[in-house]
Amino acid sequence: MNGQTSHQQPKDGRHDDDAALTEFLASLMDYTPTIPDELVEHYLAKSGFQCPDARLTRLVAVATQKFIADVATDALQQCKARPAVIKDKRDKQQKYGVNVKHQEYFADTPSAGLDPASRDE
Amino acid sequence: MALLGEDGRGYELARKLESQGIWRSWLGDALYSSFIPFLSSPAAWDSFMLPDDSKSRPQISLELRARALLFDKASVSLFAQPTALSKLNPNYLELHGDDVYFTLENGGQDVDQRHPGVAASSTTSSKGRSKASSIGSRFSEPDVDAVSQRLRLEELPETWDSEKRTPEQMSTYLSLIENHKRRRVAFVDNISSLRSNPVMVDGSPADDAPLFPETMSIFNCVPDSAVLITRRLENNQKVPFNGVLDNLPQTMTKSPVMSPIMIERLGIRPEYLSMEQGQGWGKNGSQGSRKLLSQEQASRISQKVVVRLLHNVGFESSSDTSLEVIAQLLSSHINKLGRTLKLLADSYRKQCSATELLKMFLQTAGYSNFRTLVELMKDNSKSVAPQTQQQGLSIQGQNLPQQQQPSVQQSQQMLRQMNPQMQQMNNPQYLAFQQQQQQWERMRRRQQHQQQLHQQQQLQQQQQQSTPRPGMNMNMSIDKDRPLVQVKMEAPSDFPLDTNTFTSMNPRQPQLRQQQLAAISSFHAQANNNAFRPMNSLQIPQIHSPTMSMARAPPVKVEGFQELMGGDSSAKHDSEENKLLSPRK
Numbered sequence: 001m002n003g004q005t006s007h008q009q010p011k012d013g014r015h016d017d018d019a020a021l022t023e024f025l026a027s028l029m030d031y032t033p034t035i036p037d038e039l040v041e042h043y044l045a046k047s048g049f050q051c052p053d054a055r056l057t058r059l060v061a062v063a064t065q066k067f068i069a070d071v072a073t074d075a076l077q078q079c080k081a082r083p084a085v086i087k088d089k090r091d092k093q094q095k096y097g098v099n100v101k102h103q104e105y106f107a108d109t110p111s112a113g114l115d116p117a118s119r120d121e
Numbered sequence: 122m123a124l125l126g127e128d129g130r131g132y133e134l135a136r137k138l139e140s141q142g143i144w145r146s147w148l149g150d151a152l153y154s155s156f157i158p159f160l161s162s163p164a165a166w167d168s169f170m171l172p173d174d175s176k177s178r179p180q181i182s183l184e185l186r187a188r189a190l191l192f193d194k195a196s197v198s199l200f201a202q203p204t205a206l207s208k209l210n211p212n213y214l215e216l217h218g219d220d221v222y223f224t225l226e227n228g229g230q231d232v233d234q235r236h237p238g239v240a241a242s243s244t245t246s247s248k249g250r251s252k253a254s255s256i257g258s259r260f261s262e263p264d265v266d267a268v269s270q271r272l273r274l275e276e277l278p279e280t281w282d283s284e285k286r287t288p289e290q291m292s293t294y295l296s297l298i299e300n301h302k303r304r305r306v307a308f309v310d311n312i313s314s315l316r317s318n319p320v321m322v323d324g325s326p327a328d329d330a331p332l333f334p335e336t337m338s339i340f341n342c343v344p345d346s347a348v349l350i351t352r353r354l355e356n357n358q359k360v361p362f363n364g365v366l367d368n369l370p371q372t373m374t375k376s377p378v379m380s381p382i383m384i385e386r387l388g389i390r391p392e393y394l395s396m397e398q399g400q401g402w403g404k405n406g407s408q409g410s411r412k413l414l415s416q417e418q419a420s421r422i423s424q425k426v427v428v429r430l431l432h433n434v435g436f437e438s439s440s441d442t443s444l445e446v447i448a449q450l451l452s453s454h455i456n457k458l459g460r461t462l463k464l465l466a467d468s469y470r471k472q473c474s475a476t477e478l479l480k481m482f483l484q485t486a487g488y489s490n491f492r493t494l495v496e497l498m499k500d501n502s503k504s505v506a507p508q509t510q511q512q513g514l515s516i517q518g519q520n521l522p523q524q525q526q527p528s529v530q531q532s533q534q535m536l537r538q539m540n541p542q543m544q545q546m547n548n549p550q551y552l553a554f555q556q557q558q559q560q561w562e563r564m565r566r567r568q569q570h571q572q573q574l575h576q577q578q579q580l581q582q583q584q585q586q587s588t589p590r591p592g593m594n595m596n597m598s599i600d601k602d603r604p605l606v607q608v609k610m611e612a613p614s615d616f617p618l619d620t621n622t623f624t625s626m627n628p629r630q631p632q633l634r635q636q637q638l639a640a641i642s643s644f645h646a647q648a649n650n651n652a653f654r655p656m657n658s659l660q661i662p663q664i665h666s667p668t669m670s671m672a673r674a675p676p677v678k679v680e681g682f683q684e685l686m687g688g689d690s691s692a693k694h695d696s697e698e699n700k701l702l703s704p705r706k
Binding site for chain 1: 366412413414419422423426427429430431433434435436447450451452454455456457458459460462463466476479480483486488491493494495497498501502
C-alpha cells in the first residue's frame with residue numbers, strides 16, 4: 001500500500017503540473033499582452049518558428065514583456081539610486097580636497113575657445 | 122607456360138632476349154657482366170635458376186630480376202593459345218617506355234613490380250621512377266647502380282605485404298593498363314603492329330567488362346543526364362504540416378462555469394482554436410488572413426510597445442536612443458525565444474509531448490515557475506491594462522453580432538483618435554477610456570451569451586408549441602436548421618449552475634426565466650469566460666422538467682442591460698405567455 005501511494009505521488013505531482021500549465025495557457029487568452037500578437041509572430045517567423053496556436057504566441061509575448069519589464073525596473077532603480085550615490089561620493093571627496101565635479105565644457109583641441117589672435121601666437 | 126620451356130626455366134626465351142640485347146637494358150652493365158656467363162650453356166643456366174641456399178643475396182636478387190623479365194614476357198602465353206617461341210614478335214620482347222615497371226602508389230619506392238602476376242617475385246632493382254620521367258633515364262646505369270646499392274641485402278624487407286595493392290589500387294592499375302598501355306602484338310601471326318587500341322588477343326575480342334565488380338559500380342554511378350528528374354516536383358500541393366507544438370493541450374478546467382462535460386455536450390470550444398483542430402484564429406494556414414508586418418512597421422510598433430512598457434514600470438520620459446536600444450532588445454529577445462522553441466521542437470519532436478516541450482522552453486527561458494508570469498498578468502490586469510491597439514491593427518479576431526458593431530466601431534474610432542496621443546500616458550481621459558473599453562467588452566460578452574440562450578429558448582418553444590413566434594426586436598439571425606440533439610441529464614451535483622439553466626427553459630415562467638438568464642450571463646461574465654459564442658452546431662439539452670428540482674437563482678441586476686437590449690426591448694407582441702420581457706427598472 002505504501003509503495004503504491006509513493007509511486008502515485010510523483011505521477012499526481014506531474015499531473016498537477018500539467019494541469020496548472022494547461023490552465024495557465026487557457027488564461028493567456030483572457031489576457032491581452034502589451035506586445036501585439038502580430039509583432040510577436042513577425043519576430044518569431046524571422047527566427048524560423050511558426051505556430052498556429054495563439055496561446056504560444058501570447059506566452060512568448062508575456063515572457064518578453066516580463067523580461068523587458070525586469071530590465072526597465074532595474075534601470076529605474078539604478079536611475080533613482082545613481083544621483084544619491086554620486087552626491088554622497090562628491091561630498092565625501094570634497095572633504096579630502098578632491099574635486100570630482102563635472103567639467104563645464106569639453107574641448108577637442110588645446111586652442112579651442114581661445115581668441116584668434118592668441119591662437120596665431 | 123609454354124614459352125618457358127618444359128622445365129620452366131626459360132633458357133630459350135632468355136637466349137632470345139639476349140639476342141635482342143634486352144638483358145643489358147634490363148640489368149644494367151654491372152649486373153649484365155655477371156649475368157651473361159650463365160647464358161653460355163643450359164647447364165649454367167640451370168645452376169643459375171636453381172634455388173640454392175648457398176647462394177648469396179646478390180645472386181638471389183639477380184635471379185629474381187631475371188625471373189621477373191622472363192615471366193613478364195612469357196605471361197602472354199597465359200591468355201593466348203599455346204604457340205612456339207619462334208613466333209614471338211621481336212618487338213614484343215623489347216622493353217618499352219610505357220610498360221609499368223613500378224608501383225603506382227609509392228613513387229619513392231623504387232621497387233620493381235611488373236604485372237600483378239609477378240608480384241610475388243618482385244625484384245629489388247628498379248627501372249625508373251615514373252612514366253612521366255624520361256624513358257632513357259630509366260635504364261641509366263648510375264640510377265640502377267644507386268638503386269641497387271640502396272636496396273642491398275640488409276634493406277630487403279622481410280615480407281612483401283606492404284607492397285600489396287589494395288583493391289582500389291588494383292582497379293586503378295587495371296584501368297591504367299586498359300586505357301593507357303599500348304597493346305603490342307605478341308606473336309608474328311597477328312599482322313597488326315603497334316597500336317594504341319586494345320588488340321584482339323587469341324582471336325577473341327578483349328573483355329571490355331571490368332575485371333573487378335567494384336569498378337562497375339563506380340561506372341554505374343554516373344547519371345545518364347545532368348538534368349534532374351522533376352517528376353516529384355509536379356505536384357505542388359500544399360500539404361498540411363503540423364508541428365509538435367501546434368496541438369497544445371486544450372483546457373480542461375474545473376471551473377464551475379466551464380466543465381469538460383459542458384464542452385462535450387454543448388459543443389463549446391475554446392476561442393483560441395477554430396473548429397478545425399490545430400488552427401488558430403484563422404491567422405495561419407491557407408485559410409488564414411494573417412496580418413503581415415514589414416520591418417519598418419515592426420520597428421515602429423516595437424518602439425510604441427517599449428513606450429508603453431516603460432510607462433507601466435514608472436518612467437516619465439526617455440530618450441530616442443534608449444527607446445531604440447530597448448526596442449532592439451525586445452526584438453532580439455523574441456528572436457531568441459523563437460530559436461529556442463524551434464530548436465526544442467526540432468530536436469525533441471519525437472521524444473517529448475507538447476506539454477513537456479513547453480516545460481523545457483519555460484525552463485530554458487528562466488520561467489520554470491510560471492507563477493511570475495501569472496502575477497505579471499494579474500498586475501497588469503488590475504492596473505490600467507495598456508493595450509497596444511496600434512494604427513492598422515484591428516481588435517483581435519472576434520465575430521461580433523451586428524448590434525454590437527456600432528459600439529465596436531465607436532471604440533475603434535476612439536482608438537484611432539487616441540493613437541497620436543499614445544505618448545501621453547498620464548492623460549486621464551485615456552485612462553477612463555481604457556476602463557470604459559473593458560466594460561464594453563464585458564457587456565458584449567454578456568449579450569452574446571444572452572442571445573444564444575434566447576435562441577435556444579425560441580427553438581425549444583417552436584418545437585413544443587409549433588406556433589409561429591414573433592421575432593424579437595433584435596438583429597439576430599437564428600439558424601433554424603440547427604440540429605437538435607437530445608442530451609441525457611446529468612446528476613444535479615455535476616452542474617451546480619445547470620439547474621438554473623434548465624429551469625430557465627421552463628416556458629411557464631418567462632419573467633423569472635429572463636432574470637435567470639441575466640444571472641447566468643453575469644455569472645459567466647464574472648468568470649471571464651468567452652466560451653459561449655455563436656456556434657455552428659447547437660445542441661440543446663432536453664429537459665424532463667417535472668423531475669427536476671426547481672431551485673432558482675435570485676434575480677440579479679445587470680448593469681447597462683437596457684442599453685444592451687437596445688432601449689425599448691420589451692417586445693409588445695401577442696399576449697402569449699412565452700414573451701420575453703425586459704426587466705423592470
